[in-house]
Amino acid sequence: MDRLVKADVKEVEIAYKRGQKCTTTFRLTNLMHTMSVAVSLTTTNPSLFSFNQLYSIIPPLSCSSYTLILSQPSDKPPLSSAPDAITVKSSMLPTGKAHQDDLRRLFSRPGPHVFKDARIPISFVGPHxxxxxxxxxxxxxxxxxxxxxxxxxxxxxxxxxxxxxxxxxxxxxxxxxxxxxxxxxxxxxxxxxxxxxxxxxxxxxxxxxxxxxxxxxxxxxxxxxxxxxxxxxxxxxxxxxxxxxxxxxxxxxxxxxxxxxxxxxxxxxxxxxxxxxxxxxxxxxxxxxxxxxxxxxxxxxxxxxxxxxxxxxxxxxxxxxxxxxxxxxFTLAVDKSHAHLYDLLQLGDALQRAARVDDVHGMKCCLAEGARVNGRDQNGWTPLHRAAFKGKIESVRVLINHGAKVDAADDAGYTPLQCAVVAGHVEVALLLIGQGAKANSKSLKQLRPLKLDCFKNHPSLLVHPVNYEKEQA
Incomplete structure (x- = not known):
């Protein structure tokens, strides 16, 4: 015979609850028909677990219930990679009677009289x-x-x-x-x-x-x-x-x-x-x-x-x-002093309008308040494109003095110089050239040349027509 008792579970489950003393119950059955059996219970972690009884006697073919107690309440379940377990040892007890001290001595002596009947893993279950x-x-x-x-x-x-x-x-x-x-x-x-x-x-x-x-x-x-x-x-x-x-x-x-x-x-x-x-x-x-x-x-x-x-x-x-x-x-941006938004939300439009009508004072005010001198409209035109196309030479001078790029190209690739030439504004074109604008920025093969009498003394200014539809009233 390899064992004297049998457990009613293969694994003992403790319904864990935070901060509470948790318990669970399991049963052992004596498999002997005519003889009582003494039982000893231990755990792999005795500092954490305890039993309602460490030693007991089970009559022939009878059952006995045992309570496993998680004796140290905690805020987290004591999970470990090697699960704790209960070890069940048994020994035949012909007399059927013995005191606790006798049972303790019985299981403290190693020998063939002690059977290791079961090792029952302990697991923690529940929502906690x-x-x-x-x-x-x-x-x-x-x-x-x-x-x-x-x-x-x-x-x-x-x-x-x-x-x-x-x-x-x-x-x-x-x-x-x-x-x-x-x-x-x-x-x-x-x-x-x-x-x-x-x-x-x-x-x-x-x-x-x-x-x-x-x-x-x-x-x-x-x-x-x-x-x-x-x-x-x-x-x-x-x-x-x-x-x-x-x-x-x-x-x-x-x-x-x-x-x-x-x-x-x-x-x-x-x-x-x-x-x-x-x-x-x-x-x-x-x-x-x-x-x-x-x-x-x-x-x-x-x-x-x-x-x-x-x-x-x-x-x-x-x-x-x-x-x-x-x-x-724009007003909300001003209220919060978000100056980096002024040009996008209003000043850029105002500067474009001022450049178109040659409002020098308006342009200076816009630039002083944070308008970007090289800001672009929906077609890629800068204020300098617009002033050059309109022939507003004073506006062109103000914009250049404030850092306007003379060779900035719009979405179609046209520069302020080309805008001035196609509109016939020779003085503006010459001013732009004097400020470093490149006269030949388009290939003659791409667009037909524009021949204007006013530029006959300046053949280097023969450029190509810009899209007049870009100019907005």
């Missing part, structure tokens, strides 16, 4: 164990082993609650396993928001993919997932959301403040998000929130240069819109 595993992320190498045991002590409701924590932590492994073990993927948080929202907030695209593959749904009117992703500058999350939920998600949806996802991106300066929305059909940059602010207002107020540039590329006229306080984006 899984909470601990979630909090540790992937710092525990044996996390899969601990999880597979701990999950057996959880109800479906507990698993669904734990799923929220796993999603927030960004642990795709635990999210997958909680769902596989029965967690409700469409469980909501206290505010009625979906697991997808929690994953977006955590910024974990792998968890999002797990949830989507498991059938997680969203309610766009509550979740506002695009707003959250835009606030985080996560184009990858936005693309996945739009691709997956294209039939139930609105890229122009507004939150309680009347703001779209682009409002959120603009207020934080997330130019990449704005560019993505610009390339995505249907996304609008001209929606106003409850305060009458467009995304451009918010970007300007917060001084976000790249965001302002992107928004102006989407819609140039929006810079003239006013909010409920009657303020344009």
């Amino acid at each position: 164990v899984i909470e601990f595993l979630i909090s540790q992320h992937t710092q525990i190498p044996e996390i899969s082993s601990f999880f597979s045991k701990a999950v057996s002590g959880c109800s479906r409701y507990q698993l669904s609650t734990l799923l929220k924590s796993a999603v927030i932590s960004g642990n795709a492994y635990l999210v997958t396993n909680l769902i596989d073990n029965g967690a409700d993927v469409n469980n909501k948080d206290l505010d009625g928001r979906s697991m997808i929202f929690l994953a977006v907030k955590a910024g974990n695209i792998n968890v999002m993919r797990v949830l989507i593959a498991s059938g997680c749904k969203i309610d766009d009117s509550i979740d506002r997932v695009l707003h959250e992703a835009a606030s985080m500058n996560r184009v990858d999350l936005i693309e996945l959301l739009i691709t997956t939920f294209k039939n139930c998600i609105d890229v122009n949806s507004v939150d309680s403040n009347g703001r779209t996802p682009i409002h959120h991106a603009a207020s934080r300066g997330h130019a990449q998000v704005i560019q993505f929305y610009e390339s995505f059909g249907g996304a609008r940059t001209d929606i106003f929130d409850r305060n009458g602010c467009s995304p451009l207002h918010l970007a300007a107020e917060n001084g976000h240069l790249e965001a302002v540039k992107c928004l102006l590329d989407c819609s140039d006229y929006i810079k003239y819109a006013v909010n409920r306080e009657g303020k344009t984006a």
Whole structure:
């Protein structure tokens, strides 16, 4: 006979609870038909575990219950790579009776009279164990082993609650396993928001993919997932959301403040998000929130240069819109002293207008306030292009004195000198040449030469016609 008693479990499970003394009960059965058996219980970690009885006597073919006690309450489960275990030893007891001291002496003497009947592993189960595993992320190498045991002590409701924590932590492994073990993927948080929202907030695209593959749904009117992703500058999350939920998600949806996802991106300066929305059909940059602010207002107020540039590329006229306080984006930038935005939002336009009408004083004021002397309009024209084309020689002088580039090329490749020549302004052309402008910047093979009598004494000025349509009234 290789053993005298048999345990009713292959593994003892303790339902762990933080800071509490935890216990569990198991039974041993005497396999002997006619003789009582003495039993001794020990653990691999006696400082951590104890029993309600270390030594006992089990009558023939009878059972006895034992309580394992986690005698040191703690804030985290005492998990170890080598699980603790109970060792069960037994010895035949012909008399059927013995005092505790007698039993202690019996098992203290080695010999063939003592049987090592069982080694029962101890595992910790329940939601508190899984909470601990979630909090540790992937710092525990044996996390899969601990999880597979701990999950057996959880109800479906507990698993669904734990799923929220796993999603927030960004642990795709635990999210997958909680769902596989029965967690409700469409469980909501206290505010009625979906697991997808929690994953977006955590910024974990792998968890999002797990949830989507498991059938997680969203309610766009509550979740506002695009707003959250835009606030985080996560184009990858936005693309996945739009691709997956294209039939139930609105890229122009507004939150309680009347703001779209682009409002959120603009207020934080997330130019990449704005560019993505610009390339995505249907996304609008001209929606106003409850305060009458467009995304451009918010970007300007917060001084976000790249965001302002992107928004102006989407819609140039929006810079003239006013909010409920009657303020344009430029006014808000001035209020916050964001001088680097002045040219884009207003001064650049004012400088272009002043150059066109030869308003020297207006140009000087614009330049003094922060207008860029080499700033460009939608066609790539600088103020010098415009002054040269109009033949405004005083304006040309002022612009050059303030650092205007005489050979700046517009979007079609034309310089201020070419603009002056095609419009017949010889004095301006000569002034530009005197300031270092190159006379031959276009190949004669590309465009037909313009022959003007006024340039017959200056053959080097024969250039090619610019697009007159570029000049705006």
